[in-house]
Amino acid sequence: MERVPVRQVGVFVLFLLAWAATTQFGGVSPSTLPPVTDVAGALLGLWGDPAFLPSILRTVRDALTGLMIATVLGIAAGVVIGTSPWLERSTRLLVDFGRSFPQIALLPIFLIAFGATSTMKIVLVSIACFFPVLLQTIYGARRLDETMADTVRAYRLPMALRVWKVTIPAASPFIFTGFRIALIVSILVAIGVEILSQVEGMGRQLAEARNFYRTDIAFAYAIYAGLLGVLVNAAADRVEVALLGWHLRSQEA
Amino acid sequence: MANRSSRPLSRGPIGSTLNYFWLPVVLIVVWWFASAGSQSFFLPPLSEIVRVLWTDLMNGKLLRETLFSMRNVLLGLFIALVLGIGFGLLIGRNKALRVAVWPFLAFLRAVPGVAVVPVVLVAMGVGPGPQIFIIVFGCTFPILLNTIDGVRGIRESIIDTARAYRLPETLYVRSVLLPAALPQTMAGIRISLSLSLTLMVVAEFSAGNAGLGRYIMQGQEAFRPAQVWAGTIYVGIVGYLLNVIFLFVERRLLGWYFGIPRRAPRYRTAPSSAGKAIKPEA
Amino acid sequence: MLKNDPQTATPEPVVPTVVIENLAKSYGAIEVLRSLSMRVEPGEVICIVGPSGVGKTTLLRCLSGLMPPSKGEVRVGDDVVTAPRPEIGIVFQDYRGSLMPWMSTIENITLPLRGKGIPKAEGLERARRCLEEVGLAGNEDKYPWELSGGMQQRVAIARALAYDAHILLMDEPFGSLDAQTRFDLEDLVFDLRRRLSISVILVTHDIDEAVYLADRVVVLSGQPASVIDTVDVDFGPDRDQVETKSLPEFSKLRGRILNEIRRKT
Numbered sequence: 002m003e004r005v006p007v008r009q010v011g012v013f014v015l016f017l018l019a020w021a022a023t024t025q026f027g028g029v030s031p032s033t034l035p036p037v038t039d040v041a042g043a044l045l046g047l048w049g050d051p052a053f054l055p056s057i058l059r060t061v062r063d064a065l066t067g068l069m070i071a072t073v074l075g076i077a078a079g080v081v082i083g084t085s086p087w088l089e090r091s092t093r094l095l096v097d098f099g100r101s102f103p104q105i106a107l108l109p110i111f112l113i114a115f116g117a118t119s120t121m122k123i124v125l126v127s128i129a130c131f132f133p134v135l136l137q138t139i140y141g142a143r144r145l146d147e148t149m150a151d152t153v154r155a156y157r158l159p160m161a162l163r164v165w166k167v168t169i170p171a172a173s174p175f176i177f178t179g180f181r182i183a184l185i186v187s188i189l190v191a192i193g194v195e196i197l198s199q200v201e202g203m204g205r206q207l208a209e210a211r212n213f214y215r216t217d218i219a220f221a222y223a224i225y226a227g228l229l230g231v232l233v234n235a236a237a238d239r240v241e242v243a244l245l246g247w248h249l250r251s252q253e254a
Numbered sequence: 255m256a257n258r259s260s261r262p263l264s265r266g267p268i269g270s271t272l273n274y275f276w277l278p279v280v281l282i283v284v285w286w287f288a289s290a291g292s293q294s295f296f297l298p299p300l301s302e303i304v305r306v307l308w309t310d311l312m313n314g315k316l317l318r319e320t321l322f323s324m325r326n327v328l329l330g331l332f333i334a335l336v337l338g339i340g341f342g343l344l345i346g347r348n349k350a351l352r353v354a355v356w357p358f359l360a361f362l363r364a365v366p367g368v369a370v371v372p373v374v375l376v377a378m379g380v381g382p383g384p385q386i387f388i389i390v391f392g393c394t395f396p397i398l399l400n401t402i403d404g405v406r407g408i409r410e411s412i413i414d415t416a417r418a419y420r421l422p423e424t425l426y427v428r429s430v431l432l433p434a435a436l437p438q439t440m441a442g443i444r445i446s447l448s449l450s451l452t453l454m455v456v457a458e459f460s461a462g463n464a465g466l467g468r469y470i471m472q473g474q475e476a477f478r479p480a481q482v483w484a485g486t487i488y489v490g491i492v493g494y495l496l497n498v499i500f501l502f503v504e505r506r507l508l509g510w511y512f513g514i515p516r517r518a519p520r521y522r523t524a525p526s527s528a529g530k531a532i533k534p535e536a
Numbered sequence: 537m538l539k540n541d542p543q544t545a546t547p548e549p550v551v552p553t554v555v556i557e558n559l560a561k562s563y564g565a566i567e568v569l570r571s572l573s574m575r576v577e578p579g580e581v582i583c584i585v586g587p588s589g590v591g592k593t594t595l596l597r598c599l600s601g602l603m604p605p606s607k608g609e610v611r612v613g614d615d616v617v618t619a620p621r622p623e624i625g626i627v628f629q630d631y632r633g634s635l636m637p638w639m640s641t642i643e644n645i646t647l648p649l650r651g652k653g654i655p656k657a658e659g660l661e662r663a664r665r666c667l668e669e670v671g672l673a674g675n676e677d678k679y680p681w682e683l684s685g686g687m688q689q690r691v692a693i694a695r696a697l698a699y700d701a702h703i704l705l706m707d708e709p710f711g712s713l714d715a716q717t718r719f720d721l722e723d724l725v726f727d728l729r730r731r732l733s734i735s736v737i738l739v740t741h742d743i744d745e746a747v748y749l750a751d752r753v754v755v756l757s758g759q760p761a762s763v764i765d766t767v768d769v770d771f772g773p774d775r776d777q778v779e780t781k782s783l784p785e786f787s788k789l790r791g792r793i794l795n796e797i798r799r800k801t
Contacts (some may be wrong), residue, residue, distance in 0.1 A: 189367070
């Protein structure tokens, strides 16, 4: 097991060398592929840039806000739709359409409607995050409905109790899966909006760097965006184990 | 004697179709009439939007842009498929390789495809080439990672069986590895499908002079919100149709996974004429 | 059918003898099997019994070439087993896992034949005949999920037969099936052995099954496992689920084996 990091480090070093070789000997212009050293310098140098941290915080804040709104609405709508077969059928076309829609395409409409503001970004993020949560909640609620309907009916539980104490907890693994997908989507859409519309955030910094042909800084921001994604994913893993340990254990049984 | 009215209307074939369509139809109708007299700039009447949509469909403009965009998307997806499945099978089978490359992949997949767009556009300029590159970059990872998961999840006994019967490599990959990983791979392909559309739209919003994204941008620049709406709705329809096609293909390929019987048997089931015993009676 | 008729006389297939010599297997520091030796003569049915977890599956994996032994060797005929061999067909315990779910019955059976390079038409013909042998004629186009557990195991057996295996290795093949199906399949194996002159090495934890089917029962026990007894079973070539199992000799053998297993654990 101690050999493992060596191999991974080896792959990483190989990659860096390939990159260095390409910029050194490949005749590639620095605005296309900046040398490793430049990007490394930018990665470190950004910490000295007063706009750096605020931009990250901005992106994260807006993404999470949109995510929270979408989660609440998604779970609520998902539970309602999931527990009523009639409603599920009625909304299926709409939900399918919404989920296959590239939500960023709404940006031009939103721009002329709301202007280039953070609010607009949050609304777009919410819409994009709504669907994964909604779909997974519907799925979870429907599964539960089918298997537990008889038991629940036999005990004549009142609707509110049933939903709060039975439906939601039992569907929570699926809801959480939806949340995780939405988490990734939230950052993606937030950055996407920032790049395209120059709203405050990491994406805007990236686009600005690009406009000034500072590709090394643009690369650095892209890399940080990736690291953010990895961090967020790792955090979600921890939360999943903490909240849903029971589910994972019962799956193995 | 049961009379017609005793069977609920919603149960018949007409009833269930109605169930699916009534809400969308009602919403569209409401939208149509609610927006009819709209004076607002960014919310034109639905009738206006439909008119623009129809006009540009008929004069071939939308078709041209669709062809351009879709060509890039499909080409990009195809390359992503080949790379994703090819490397996915390779990495999935080889534990040492997988362990070495994993953190790398995890990081690359976390880089938002959309963040790559401006970088690539500056690096490679504008046009179908960079667009395809963007789609390949973004869409390879879901397919790759899902294929790796699919290979890892293959039951031990299937692999043992293939080994015990000494299946040669090409037969093994073609008839065992690939189909076994396919359900998981398809899940990745589905993700890549919608991702490809998003990336296409973002790339075309950023730069370029053709494609559906460009069509929408044109509407914005020319202060024609109806065109913006029309283009956006059209993109939505294209996305929806792609999804429908995908689901259809998935059901055909993965019939065995979902337990769907094949319709026509491929082999004649006539009784063997060579006699019953393999070896003659002593 | 005349014996010396040139049209019907076919050369008897040579079923090789399986010799296991001082077989031992360890996983790192843990010794699982210690110095096992036995012979399987052509056409014999050997049943290996032992308590759960003793290492029966490990033994079978070594026999089949899927796993190399730590010490000693397995010989099939004159060749040492280092990798899976064409004479050996294997039927696994997990019937859900060994048939390819995306292939129909006939495709599953012809898959190893395609690997062997056998032309398609001949492969199909062989497959169809073997399906008949196991009593599943007509099920060529069914998919595994459309078949019951017992039927799937039959397909697995047909596949081993079509592969022209002279030696059938079976790892608790009927363990996950209900009693009635199990009896049917036990009789099938017995019948196949008689008609097709194959050797069968069957691993099971079911002592009744072992005594019923075997010419010899090998009792494995202890930690690490070794052969603690070899029991000759002399019920002859005609056995019946009801009659054979009610013979006093049957109970005696069963009791003897059970005691031996219990004694060691």
